[in-house]
Amino acid sequence: MSKQDIYQTTESQILAVLEGEENVTAQMATVSCLLSLAFPETYFWTGFYVVDPAQERVLVVGPYQGTLGCLRIPFGRGVCGTAAETLETQVVEDVHALANHIACDSRSNSEIVVPVINTAGELIAVFDVDSEQHAAFDETDKEWLERILGKVFSGK
Numbered sequence: 001m002s003k004q005d006i007y008q009t010t011e012s013q014i015l016a017v018l019e020g021e022e023n024v025t026a027q028m029a030t031v032s033c034l035l036s037l038a039f040p041e042t043y044f045w046t047g048f049y050v051v052d053p054a055q056e057r058v059l060v061v062g063p064y065q066g067t068l069g070c071l072r073i074p075f076g077r078g079v080c081g082t083a084a085e086t087l088e089t090q091v092v093e094d095v096h097a098l099a100n101h102i103a104c105d106s107r108s109n110s111e112i113v114v115p116v117i118n119t120a121g122e123l124i125a126v127f128d129v130d131s132e133q134h135a136a137f138d139e140t141d142k143e144w145l146e147r148i149l150g151k152v153f154s155g156k
Contacts, residue, residue, distance in 0.1 A: 007144035010038040011151070018152060027152055028125070029063040035129070035148075036065035044108060045130040048116065049073055049080050051123055059084055062125060070104040078102035083113040083126045089142050093135040105130070112137040114145045117154050124153065 001009075014034050018027055028048045036046040047064020057075040076085040078101055083090045090113045095101045108130035116125040127149055131137065150156040 003140050004144070006038050007140070007148070010034055011144070011148050014148060015151060024124070024153075025063060031127070031148070031152060032063050032065050035145075042131050042133065042136050043129050044132045045069065045105065045128070048125045048127055049084075050125040051084070057084075059126060064128075066130070067105050067107075070102055073102060079111045079113045080126050080128050083115050084123060087115045087117075087123060089114045089146060091137050091142055093137075095130075107132050109134045110136045112141055112145065114142075114149055116149050119154050121154075 014031055017030050017034070021027060021030075032047045036043050045064065045066035047066065047069060048062035049059035050062040052058045052060040052072070059073045059075070059080055061069045061071050073080045075081050079090045079092055079095065079098070080102075090111070092098060092111045095103075095108055095111050110131045110133060112129050114127045115123055116127055118124045127145065129137070129145075
């Protein structure tokens, strides 16, 4: 199966499982689980960093699959913080080449982070995928992850 075929199948699975589910934590846990299972050779760490309502401009670890994640990430710091700050998907071929990279696990070599927007148009989280492979993520990953997250969290 091609990467696109895997994303298409996984999107269908995610939408079927989440049909009628309104709890955001359940949605995030399901998305993390099914995408992680779909790409076991590529996805090393898969999950969400949620906007912390108690602390301005800080992300806190949410539902994820993988090794221990960073607990808190300020907006503008690292790949996740940059995605939160700019509201733009970040695709990084080599995280070790970034001056402000936060190394939660030194085995991560590349990363994609997608801002998660709710139906009110507000940032609620970022979706983070790390890989042990260099340059593991491309435009296909970006397009499909933005599409899946848009459908689940903002209804688009």
